[in-house]
Amino acid sequence: MFPRLHFAVCFTAVLGPTLVHTLCPDTADGYKVRLSIKTALGDDAYKWDESEMFLFRATLAFAMRKYNQKPYEVSDVLVCNETQRVSFWFVVTDPENTSELISGKDVERAVRISRNRINNAFLLTDETLEFLNIPPTLAVPAESGTPPWLIVFGVVIGVVGVGIIALLISSFIQKRRKKGVTEGEEEDCEEEACDKGNGVSHPVEEGADGVNRGFVGDIPFTKL
Amino acid sequence: MEKESRPSWEQPAQFVLACVSYAVGLGNVWRFPYLCQMHGGGGFLIPYLIMLVLEGVPLFYMELAVGQKMRLGSIGAWSAISPYLGGVGIASVVASIYLCLYYNVINAWSFWYLFHSFQEVLPWAECPLNSNHTGYLDECRKATATQYFFYRETLNITSAISDGGGVHVGQALCLLLAWMVVYLCIIRGIASTGKVVYFTATFPYLVLFVYLIRGLTLHGALNGLKYMFTPKLEQLANPTTWINAATQIFYSLGLGFGSLIAFASYNHHNNNFERQAIAVSLINSSTSIFACIVTFSIYGFKATLNYESCLERVKLLLLNTFSLAEDTINVDNITYWITELNKTHPNQFADLLPKLESCDLEAELDTAVEGTGLAFIVYTEAIKNMPLPQLWSVLYFFMLLLLGLGSMLGNVTAVTTPLRDLRFVTHYLSNETTNGLVCLFCLVLGLGFTTRSGNYWLTMFNDYGATFALLLIVLIEIISVCYIYGLEQFAKDIEDMIGHRPNWYWKIVWAIVSPLIIIMLFIFYIINYIMGGTPTYQAWDKDLGQSVTTPYPPYAQAFIILLLVSSIICIPLSALYTYCNRQRPESTISV
Numbered sequence: 182m183f184p185r186l187h188f189a190v191c192f193t194a195v196l197g198p199t200l201v202h203t204l205c206p207d208t209a210d211g212y213k214v215r216l217s218i219k220t221a222l223g224d225d226a227y228k229w230d231e232s233e234m235f236l237f238r239a240t241l242a243f244a245m246r247k248y249n250q251k252p253y254e255v256s257d258v259l260v261c262n263e264t265q266r267v268s269f270w271f272v273v274t275d276p277e278n279t280s281e282l283i284s285g286k287d288v289e290r291a292v293r294i295s296r297n298r299i300n301n302a303f304l305l306t307d308e309t310l311e312f313l314n315i316p317p318t319l320a321v322p323a324e325s326g327t328p329p330w331l332i333v334f335g336v337v338i339g340v341v342g343v344g345i346i347a348l349l350i351s352s353f354i355q356k357r358r359k360k361g362v363t364e365g366e367e368e369d370c371e372e373e374a375c376d377k378g379n380g381v382s383h384p385v386e387e388g389a390d391g392v393n394r395g396f397v398g399d400i401p402f403t404k405l
Numbered sequence: 406m407e408k409e410s411r412p413s414w415e416q417p418a419q420f421v422l423a424c425v426s427y428a429v430g431l432g433n434v435w436r437f438p439y440l441c442q443m444h445g446g447g448g449f450l451i452p453y454l455i456m457l458v459l460e461g462v463p464l465f466y467m468e469l470a471v472g473q474k475m476r477l478g479s480i481g482a483w484s485a486i487s488p489y490l491g492g493v494g495i496a497s498v499v500a501s502i503y504l505c506l507y508y509n510v511i512n513a514w515s516f517w518y519l520f521h522s523f524q525e526v527l528p529w530a531e532c533p534l535n536s537n538h539t540g541y542l543d544e545c546r547k548a549t550a551t552q553y554f555f556y557r558e559t560l561n562i563t564s565a566i567s568d569g570g571g572v573h574v575g576q577a578l579c580l581l582l583a584w585m586v587v588y589l590c591i592i593r594g595i596a597s598t599g600k601v602v603y604f605t606a607t608f609p610y611l612v613l614f615v616y617l618i619r620g621l622t623l624h625g626a627l628n629g630l631k632y633m634f635t636p637k638l639e640q641l642a643n644p645t646t647w648i649n650a651a652t653q654i655f656y657s658l659g660l661g662f663g664s665l666i667a668f669a670s671y672n673h674h675n676n677n678f679e680r681q682a683i684a685v686s687l688i689n690s691s692t693s694i695f696a697c698i699v700t701f702s703i704y705g706f707k708a709t710l711n712y713e714s715c716l717e718r719v720k721l722l723l724l725n726t727f728s729l730a731e732d733t734i735n736v737d738n739i740t741y742w743i744t745e746l747n748k749t750h751p752n753q754f755a756d757l758l759p760k761l762e763s764c765d766l767e768a769e770l771d772t773a774v775e776g777t778g779l780a781f782i783v784y785t786e787a788i789k790n791m792p793l794p795q796l797w798s799v800l801y802f803f804m805l806l807l808l809g810l811g812s813m814l815g816n817v818t819a820v821t822t823p824l825r826d827l828r829f830v831t832h833y834l835s836n837e838t839t840n841g842l843v844c845l846f847c848l849v850l851g852l853g854f855t856t857r858s859g860n861y862w863l864t865m866f867n868d869y870g871a872t873f874a875l876l877l878i879v880l881i882e883i884i885s886v887c888y889i890y891g892l893e894q895f896a897k898d899i900e901d902m903i904g905h906r907p908n909w910y911w912k913i914v915w916a917i918v919s920p921l922i923i924i925m926l927f928i929f930y931i932i933n934y935i936m937g938g939t940p941t942y943q944a945w946d947k948d949l950g951q952s953v954t955t956p957y958p959p960y961a962q963a964f965i966i967l968l969l970v971s972s973i974i975c976i977p978l979s980a981l982y983t984y985c986n987r988q989r990p991e992s993t994i995s996v
Contacts, residue, residue, distance in 0.1 A: 264728035316539035330520035
């Protein structure tokens with residue numbers, strides 16, 4: 182039994198690299214990935230090395246597991262054509278049958294579902310960790326019940342409306358008051374028979390005996 | 406019963422501020438910087454200042470003098486100059502009504518943008534997502550987010566003027582609010598207007614100053630300022646430069662609408678309007694130049710931003726195509742790399758060539774925009790990139806509102822003052838009721854501009870409603886004052902009011918120079934209209950995500966002619982009416 186196992190391990194070890202060469206890049210079922218670490222993180226950028234690649238393959242295996250619950254391993258994610266840009270192709274093999282590739286559509290769906298987790302594993306975003314030909318799922322902006330502009334509008338139009346009504350009411354009251362005063366003045370005049378014909382009219386002074394005192398001073402001088 | 410004396414300004418300062426508030430409007434912010442850019446930057450100031458001295462100040466002075474002397478609105482004032490000239494006043498009122506109808510819609514837009522600034526993420530900062538959330542809406546991607554917000558969310562514009570569309574409820578609400586605010590400010594005539602103008606005349610300067618500081622400290626602002634101040638003096642040889650300078654002075658001061666006559670009619674008889682006329686004209690022009698500096702800093706910022714984004718995109722394209730490490734290319738060595746890669750990978754580079762943008766800072770600065778495009782698209786684009794964009798947005802749109810409101814106060818006063826001069830109006834209706842009815846009338850008609858094709862009609866009114874009529878009105882004004890009323894009589898009236906006669910300079914300019922300039926503008930306008938062929942407008946194509954030049958349909962062209970003629974026709978009609986009245990023998994004359 183032991184020699185057979187050993188033989189099996191050797192066999193897959195030999196077969197592994199050949200599998201990579203034939204299966205990757207498979208433009209139908211594979212995807213190109215491009216990372217822009219320095220653009221995203223600037224001075225805090227980490228170096229892309231073997232361990233980071235391992236993390237990528239592990240994350241992708243995680244995404245595949247989340248998608249269809251098959252026991253994917255890191256070895257099921259095959260990577261090739263790495264460049265200095267930090268871009269590479271990958272394909273995913275079926276854990277039950279390592280010579281079969283998972284179809285591109287399934288890979289795409291798996292990535293879309295777990296995109297956020299994959300991005301966060303690398304401290305990157307949809308723009309800096311690109312899966313070419315897999316469209317990102319953009320976050321829907323939070324929608325509030327009443328549009329906020331209506332609230333501000335309501336407040337402002339309320340204030341303006343109150344201002345208009347206040348001014349109209351105060352004008353109305355002022356007019357009422359003025360009409361009352363002028364009516365009062367006219368009534369005073371009628372009672373005491375003042376004559377406005379010559380222009381200036383004095384309010385007539387009435388003494389206790391009912392004599393018009395306005396001309397009192399003149400009486401001695403008026404000759405008849 | 407006591408006869409009501411004419412109301413008057415509580416302080417002379419209120420009159421000056423009302424004139425400043427009226428003259429300093431949206432045009433100072435969105436038209437003058439454009440003209441500056443089109444006609445050679447700093448060099449444009451030369452024809453501008455010359456025209457100010459030869460045309461702007463004298464005509465402003467004349468209108469104030471007429472108003473203060475006659476103490477009546479435009480219709481009464483011109484009827485007093487000569488009974489045959491009542492039509493000039495009526496034409497002014499018609500032009501003012503046209504302006505009132507559409508100008509407040511722009512204030513409604515300012516309100517809309519102001520209210521939408523109270524959000525965490527400004528709605529014009531990002532495109533909305535498409536239905537399956539994989540990307541942004543098509544229309545928004547092809548245009549920019551700010552253009553999309555203006556044309557689609559604010560206006561919901563149709564693709565042609567003939568395509569009516571319904572009323573945009575948000576716009577209608579904002580227009581209602583705008584008219585309510587105007588009513589609140591004019592409710593008791595100049596008693597209320599006089600108090601409001603303290604604020605509407607001064608606050609915009611505060612905002613402009615704050616924006617100046619903000620603008621000058623933005624990255625790339627100096628590029629814009631350098632561009633503006635390097636004069637391209639060869640533009641002075643172009644006659645269009647001088648025509649545009651004269652036209653800008655003319656419209657910027659708001660001559661011919663009757664607003665200045667209306668404001669001046671509430672002055673005391675001995676108010677020294679000569680000093681005030683010079684002061685207001687100078688303030689108006691200085692504000693234009695000040696706003697120009699602010700606008701060019703913003704331009705510089707926006708152009709630099711676009712230029713640097715363009716370089717980033719080119720760098721990314723090169724990195725991605727040739728799979729180079731990220732830090733090999735940066736903005737400094739990008740040109741080196743372009744030549745290098747062309748040499749080393751000629752075939753690949755040739756394939757790449759159509760996608761490779763050429764980034765040019767000068768080209769970015771050369772894109773001149775005016776009007777609503779500048780105010781609502783270019784400025785908002787710049788604001789969204791500033792830190793704390795909500796604050797800057799609120800400040801900016803509040804300033805636009807005050808500028809527009811100040812001008813509206815003058816326009817509405819130009820309509821209500823002649824109305825209040827009519828005996829039967831004063832007898833039956835109170836001040837508040839007259840003003841309310843005018844506002845209601847303009848609101849109801851103005852709702853037409855809040856429909857989906859409303860912006861096209863608004864542009865038509867803006868371009869044709871008052872422009873031609875004003876030239877003719879002011880020409881007839883100056884000629885009738887100088888030659889029909891008599892320059893000597895006019896000078897005597899002025900001496901009576903302010904104590905000294907206008908000196909020889911004013912007389913020469915009134916009698917000869919200004920009329921000549923206006924006749925020149927007039928002829929130029931007519932030639933332009935005839936030679937221009939079919940009038941066209943900019944229709945927004947939502948599939949292309951940009952504006953396309955479209956000719957007006959025949960009924961719209963007929964409407965344009967109606968607009969042009971309707972205000973002017975009042976002048977000969979009214980003269981004819983007066984003439985006929987005088988010819989008829991008076992049957993009431995008795996022994």
